[in-house]
Amino acid sequence: MDTIVYAIPVFMVMIVIEIVTTIIRKKDYYRLNDAINSLSAGMMSITSGIILKIVEVTIYTGIFSAVALMEFDSSELWVWLFAFVIYDFFYYWTHRMxxxxxxxxxxxxxxxxxxxxxxxTALRQTSSRFILGWLFYIPMAIIGIPPLVFFTVGLINLLYQFWVHTRHIPKLGWYEHYFVTPSNHRVHHAKNRKYLDKNYGGVFIIWDRMFGTFQEEDEQYESIRYGTLKPLRSWNPVWANLHLYSDMWKDAKATKSWKEKLTLWFRKTGYRPADVAAPMKMPDIHGYQNYDPALSTSQQLYAGVQFFILLLGTTALMAVYHTTPTWFDALWIIVLGANLVMNGSILEKPEQAIKLECLRFSITASALAVTATLMPVASIFWLGLGSLAVLSLAYLRRYSSATEPTAAIES
Structure with missing residues (x-):
């Protein structure tokens, strides 16, 4: 069973605690649509990782076996501590690049x-890290950090970063000088000019202090705005992963220079060929309205319930994928991804709910029919489909007779 399966319930409990705390403190730190989109991206990342993480494992293990200068003894505690520290060092540079x-x-x-x-937000992870994300950790394989040690400290590093994604925890005194905290990581996620491209550490903030990328959170400064300078403005988790690749591909096709076609991918972030577009200017982030299409309470409840069922399905897949054929895993990665995309679409365009839900149920039912012989695994998904059908049809019957209008609202 994948380790992440044990972490998912812990993450969900901590999120519920944070939501309750947010309500008690009367803060506006959560929006249902934004939270669902973040978790959907995370769910796509871990399910696609069932197949794609083979790339990173194969590359690291292959390099370690072929060219490691020595092999550290994984039974020694100091090896684990050393690996933990240097992993974070290389994480800093991976993150910075x-x-x-x-x-x-x-x-x-x-x-x-x-x-x-x-x-x-902590669980909002990319699905395309496998393309080049492994590149910066090659030195660890060369010096002889065993694969088991490497992947374990990498998991610990990732798990540590979960708790720092909160606005409820203030500065933590001396701890701020050595470790990544909620305060200095809020700076990292800010798009205010003063805070852009700062605080890259995963566990230790000392790398940022050493290499000139540290910025302390200034509580007297203007309020932090989160997001990217070029906003996504979509609840589609697939498009969230692809839209910048798509933009670069369009620029590569549009430019007349073959040099630009080949190199723009590796230029400084935001670079665009001169014959395609002028350099990007810093936008007015404070005059910008967050993406928040209005939904009625019933529409939000419906999307939330559907998402919860998909979360259960994702957890089930992560729990059993090592016991099922690769084709089964690949099929359900695609089906769950399609479900997440269409649930996101309902958050944007609820007037299309009936059409989207009919399509979603058809896709899911077809997949269930194909995998029904793999009982009892398929029974988990049959249960999920039944729950989806009962909830959806009851809602859609009401929804089809009286669609409530939607409008953009300011966050």
Whole structure:
């Protein structure tokens, strides 16, 4: 069973605690649509990782086996501590380059697209990290950090970063000088000019202090605005992963220079060929309205229930994928992804709910029919489909007779 399966319930409980705290403190740190979109991106990341993480495992293990200068003894505690520290060092540079290079930003931007900052933002992860994300960790394989140690400390590093995605925890005194905290990570997610491209550390903030990228949160400064300078303005988790790649591809086709076609991918983030577009100017982030299409309470409840059922389905897949055929895993990765995309579409265009839900149920039912022989695994999805059908048809019957209007509202 994948370790992440054990972490998911813990994450969800902590998110519920944060939501309750937000309500008690009368803050506006959560929006249902934004939170669902962040979690949908995270769910697509972990399910696609069932197949795609093989790339990173194969590359690291292959390099370690072929060219490692020595092999550290994984039974020694100091090896684990050493690996933990240097992993974070290389994470710093991976993360920093993810903000400074076009193609790397196209992958990492997914994590920054949320216009809110809460624990769901931590789970908003890219699905395309496998393309080049492994590149910066090659030195660890060469010096001889065993794969088990490497992937374990990497998981610990990732899990640590979950709790720092909150606005409820203030500065933590001396701890701020050495470790990544909610305060200095809020700076990292801010799109205010003063805070742009700062605080890249995963566990240790010392790398930022050493390499000149540290910025303290200034509580007297203007309020932090979250998100990306070029906003996503969509609840589609697939488009969240692809839209910057699409933009670069369009620029590569549009420019007349072959040099630009080949190099724009590796230029500084935001670079566009001169014969395609003028350099981007800093937008007015404070005059900008967050993306928040209005939904009625019943529409929000419906989308929330559908998402919860998809969360259960995702958790079930993560729990059993190592016991099922690759084709089964691939099929349900696609089906769950399609469900998440269409649920996101309902959050944007509820007037299309009936058409989208009919399509969604047809796709899911077809997949269930194909995998029904793999009982009892398929029974989990049959249960999910039954719940979806009962809830959806009851809602859609009411919805089809009286569609409530939608409008954009200011966040």
């Amino acid at each position: 993810g903000h400074e290079v076009n193609i790397l930003w196209a992958a990492h931007a997914v994590h920054h697209q949320s216009e809110e900052y809460n624990l769901t």
